Amino acid sequence: MLSEKEKRFNESMPLGKLLGGILKKYFGALSKKMEHLGVDRHFSTLVAIDNAKQKCTQQYLSDLLDFDKVSMVRILDYLVAKKMITRTVNPQDRREHLIQLTLKAEKIMPAIHHGIKEMNLKALKGLNKNDQELFYSCLATIFNNIEDLPGNKVDIKLKKK
Amino acid sequence: MLSEKEKRFNESMPLGKLLGGILKKYFGALSKKMEHLGVDRHFSTLVAIDNAKQKCTQQYLSDLLDFDKVSMVRILDYLVAKKMITRTVNPQDRREHLIQLTLKAEKIMPAIHHGIKEMNLKALKGLNKNDQELFYSCLATIFNNIEDLPGNKVDIKLKKK
């Protein structure tokens, strides 16, 4: 027989706790794994730029990656300094900056994707194909359910080195 | 026909991106919703203390919540200042501090749980009971798969006000 407290806990906590725990470990381990590529924890920004379906402005990236624009500027400054991206003014709209990967970055993209894929394999171990598909579709549903909540931007902060 | 780039992306990114996006919105919206309770973003620390099955030391909490011990000290300092918890030296082992909720905190726990439950309902809308159960069991599997990776502590940082 569960106490009132336990019932409360079981009804309310697991989602946030599990998601949080997974994400912390997931990004922490990935950052560590990709240390040698020299892009700090910003590999996912490179992936987003690499995969941009439309013109890749800073606005687009900060929306996609859920960073505020000030942080986005800093992250892109960092990636420019690392010679991983270029920032060029869009001639069609001179307010915008277009972000592109450099050749140097292009060269490490396969390693980044490989690292992510490997981590996903490890994370999903023991789940059969059906489970995995349902899991992803649940995630997508939840993502949409939550998307337009009046939430705030959040930063996932990782150990530096 | 997918390009090489698109194939790479589809194989590697969705897990991290979906998890990250969900978590940011989820905690952001919850923090906002609980602003009026006056515990900043640290409601989940209160839940952990409330639900502790064993003696609740700072070590126990920082392991459970994945905060490093320095941050844990700061968070508990904050909660003590807010008169939400008490810190007492454990007479059995005078190195340890036992953390307990105050009456003031006990009073707001139902509201906190209600807020979390409401958010979960919103997040899981459209998923039937079976899907939800499978989803939770997938999360638990992933959590275990990832748990002992050599990852780093991560902070979920939220907008202040």
Place this chain on the structure above:
DNA sequence: GTTAACAGTTTACAATGTTAACTATTATTT
């Protein structure tokens, strides 16, 4: 043509992880 909106930048500040040094207490070794 004037005003408003937008993209991006800069600055100052606040929150929090990291590292290292520290205190007090308990456990272990010899």
Place this chain on the structure above:
DNA sequence: AAATAATAGTTAACATTGTAAACTGTTAAC
């Protein structure tokens, strides 16, 4: 029993990054 090691927690200095506000330059709207 005394010396040493390990543990729990604290403090201080520093780095990263979100927030807010003020700013520039450019484009859109009226």
